Amino acid sequence: MDSSKLILSVPISLFILVINLCTVPMLGCFDRIITFGDSISDTGNFYLLSGKANRSISALPYGETYFRRPTGRWSDGRVIVDFVAEQFNLPFLPPSVGGNTPEYFQRGVNFAVGGAAALNNSEFTRISGLNTTLSDNSLWVQLQFFNNLLPTIANGSDVSTMMRNSLIFVGEIGGNDYNRGLIAREPLEKITTWVPYVVSAIGSAVNDLINLGATTLVVPGNFPIGLHSCVPYAIPN
Ligand SMILES: *[C@@H]1O[C@H](CO)[C@@H](O)[C@H](O)[C@H]1NC(C)=O
Ligand SMILES: *[C@@H]1O[C@H](CO)[C@@H](O)[C@H](O)[C@H]1NC(C)=O
Numbered sequence: 001m002d003s004s005k006l007i008l009s010v011p012i013s014l015f016i017l018v019i020n021l022c023t024v025p026m027l028g029c030f031d032r033i034i035t036f037g038d039s040i041s042d043t044g045n046f047y048l049l050s051g052k053a054n055r056s057i058s059a060l061p062y063g064e065t066y067f068r069r070p071t072g073r074w075s076d077g078r079v080i081v082d083f084v085a086e087q088f089n090l091p092f093l094p095p096s097v098g099g100n101t102p103e104y105f106q107r108g109v110n111f112a113v114g115g116a117a118a119l120n121n122s123e124f125t126r127i128s129g130l131n132t133t134l135s136d137n138s139l140w141v142q143l144q145f146f147n148n149l150l151p152t153i154a155n156g157s158d159v160s161t162m163m164r165n166s167l168i169f170v171g172e173i174g175g176n177d178y179n180r181g182l183i184a185r186e187p188l189e190k191i192t193t194w195v196p197y198v199v200s201a202i203g204s205a206v207n208d209l210i211n212l213g214a215t216t217l218v219v220p221g222n223f224p225i226g227l228h229s230c231v232p233y234a235i236p237n
């Protein structure tokens, strides 16, 4: 891990700084961006996986200020990773479930799925005692999906070279593990015991990616949720 430019838990302002370390011309700095995460980064996976219809994100105001139509983003405009892609003169990241050719993945791919947790469903149930009926789009599952697509993304060339030339975002992810507990009205003291498991799942994903050759990873921290936030569902009784 030492030789990698690993940025752990950086606030957004800092990761913009990291990006600016890249010298002009921006184009050529990275061949592509690869992203894992949840609704903060999803550019259409949940939308495609859920059959598009009858989801809040399938209708305006989602998409109205920039794309002028719903695109599967949990935003009326662009999401953070869209702005990052623009800075690198790369196209907006296509959702991983939307295609399966080297051409589709050539300049980037986004594995983030709205609602995704860091822990897979069985691991979440094991540590929390809570059942989840949500489909498992966890970081764990996203990595498996990524591994299956690796030969296509690398298009027959060396995987570690492809990884070295990619900018990789692992997250934001993990917020939904805590959200599940907050929605179930679990006590904060219990939810905080999950933190080491969530952090370890993210760390293990980062290690897997480094072992595949990744050298530039951004691991954004979680937004403030729970006790000190103004998210109504998260305010304790
Ligand atoms: C979406 O909702 C409408 C109105 O409730 C319903 O008629 C339609 O069958 C639903 N479509 C899908 C794909 O579930
Ligand atoms: C993938 O590899 C084939 C064979 O080398 C090449 O013709 C094609 O242009 C490549 N596609 C991309 C997107 O790099």
Ligand SMILES: *[C@@H]1O[C@H](CO)[C@@H](O)[C@H](O)[C@H]1NC(C)=O
Pocket (backbone or CB within 6 Å): 120, 121, 122, 123, 140, 201
């Ligand atoms: C869930 O994740 C754990 C590691 O956190 C792994 O050991 C386990 O095999 C995974 N389970 C499934 C069903 O994918």
Ligand SMILES: *[C@@H]1O[C@H](CO)[C@@H](O)[C@H](O)[C@H]1NC(C)=O
Pocket (backbone or CB within 6 Å): 129, 130, 131
């Ligand atoms: C979770 O599901 C299992 C199997 O359906 C059930 O036995 C158990 O009581 C459930 N636990 C909770 C906390 O709902």
